[in-house]
Amino acid sequence: MSHAREILARAFDIPCADVPQEASIENLAAWDSLGHLRVIAAIEEELGRHLDTDEVLTVIDLASIEQLLNGSRAA
């Protein structure tokens, strides 16, 4: 189970199994504006820093969160 999926599940208070691999801001019904704030906060907590504007704009689906977490870890 990817950490990005856990972040989404916690943010929207749903089981990890309900977060499909193709989950996105447009197709996951539970992905609302308040949940989005929790997603950004969780990513920032994970990375230990604030996201810059360009990074915030990339957060639109599960894959983009995985990329953000992995990219930052690899840097």
Add this chain to the structure above:
Amino acid sequence: MTVSDFPLRTAHYDLRPLVSADATPHYLGWLNDPEVTRYLESRHGKNTLETIRAYIASHDGTSGYLLGIFTKAGEHVGNFSLRIDKPNAVGTLGVMIGERSHWGRQVILETRAAVLDWAFGRLGLHKVCGACLAANLPAIYNYRRQGWRHEGTRREQAVDEGGSRVDVVMFGMLASDWHKRRGAGRSA
């Protein structure tokens, strides 16, 4: 635009052009609430009923429209401002939900879809633009959720309520993209 265009109706709200009588203490209360104006241009000035009336009058129903968002019970909860560049058929759309009890209820997604339908359909606009401060995460969420394209970021373009320079994020929606989206059955 004709009077018969209005109200624009959604499942939970009706939208119509504001008139001078809509400049009420209720509306003024929003503009004096720092939480409401935190990300709005109105955070910079002092607002009165007179400035609200002038703002309403500055939307002439040709090159600018100020549409109030009302509940089905008639409660005024927010506004859209649409300024139109006629030669280029491009609109610039701003929004404020002043009534805090309606925050987090997807009001913008629901009502902006109706405004875009009208702007692209009845007004024949080619494109509608929007923008928000980079720290306004709910606004960014709404643009992304509704399929708006990020068209760039103006670095340190604005000053926030604390006096710090902040980025402004630009979004755009083409009529063709919106029609495709609607054709695919998306409601907002």
